[in-house]
Amino acid sequence: MRAFRLAxxxxxxxxxxxxxxxxxxxxxxxxALRALSVISP
Structure with missing residues (x-):
């Protein structure tokens, strides 16, 4: 599991x-996450 802070x-x-x-x-x-292949379409 990963977490990040967003502003x-x-x-x-x-x-x-x-x-x-x-x-x-x-x-x-x-x-943006799809473009980086972090999540699938």
Whole structure:
């Protein structure tokens, strides 16, 4: 099990939870983790 601390500037996002058609923190985080092969698609 791994853990990490997350800090972000929330101005360009529309909340944390993934929503259709708008950028969210969860969406950006999961996209980055997939790009690094940390999680599978």
């Amino acid at each position: 972000y500037d929330g101005r360009p996002f529309y909340g944390f939870q993934r929503q259709p058609s708008v950028p969210t923190v969860e969406g950006a985080l999961f996209d």
